[in-house]
Amino acid sequence: MRPLTGIVLVAGTLCATAPALVPAGASDGGARSGAASPIYGVTIPQGYRAWQLVAPAQEAAPLDELRAVVGNATAIKAYQAGTLPFPDGTILVKLAWKHTQSPEFATASIPGAATTVQIMVKDSKRYAATGGWGFGRFIDGKPADQAQHETCWGCHQALVSDRDYVFSRYAP
Structure with missing residues (x-):
């Protein structure tokens, strides 16, 4: 699998968009400085745009x-x-x-305006109360408010507890 390059990416629905706090000692370059998410203290990880693709998705209306x-x-x-x-x-x-x-290809959809960047960080001690996961949701590089972050854990807990609270499946 090759890293994503040449694509502008921004994250989805229930959880993060620009800087997120990654616990000390995390791999792949640590954390980029920036505002941290409320509740969890997550920031956007340095170098994440060069990470490997787990999976793409297309979200239907209304999103x-x-x-x-x-x-x-x-x-x-x-x-x-x-x-x-x-x-x-x-x-x-x-x-x-x-x-x-797409202006070049009539049947293709391409990324338009960025909406959010969402981050999940696994630290079983720091985030013991939320299944070992910390969450961050960012819009235009700024953390979303506390009310939005309060929705992350409940949704992951209710819908994907059997997969360690992670929605994304690895794309073949």
Whole structure:
């Protein structure tokens, strides 16, 4: 699998868009400076745009978004090995854009305006109360408000507890 390059990515629905706090000692370059998400203290990880693709997605109305989830090396190794729960140090970043019609190809949708960047960071001690995961949702590089972050854990807990609270499946 090759890293994503030459594509502008921004994350999706329930959880993060620009800087996110990654715990000290995390792999793939640590954290880029920037505002941290409320509740979890997550920031956007440095170098995430060069990480490998986990899976793309197209979100139907009312969101009408194109999305891509990328993972750090720890995440990719876990996906490839089928490791659950994900190990500490796993970082997933979801990028989301409104889709728009390609000016060159009539049947293609391409990324339009960026919507959010969402981040999940696995640290079983720091985030013990939320299944070992910290969340960040960013819009235009700024953390979303606390109310939006309060929705992350409940949704992941209710819908994907059997997959270590992770929605994205590794694309074949």
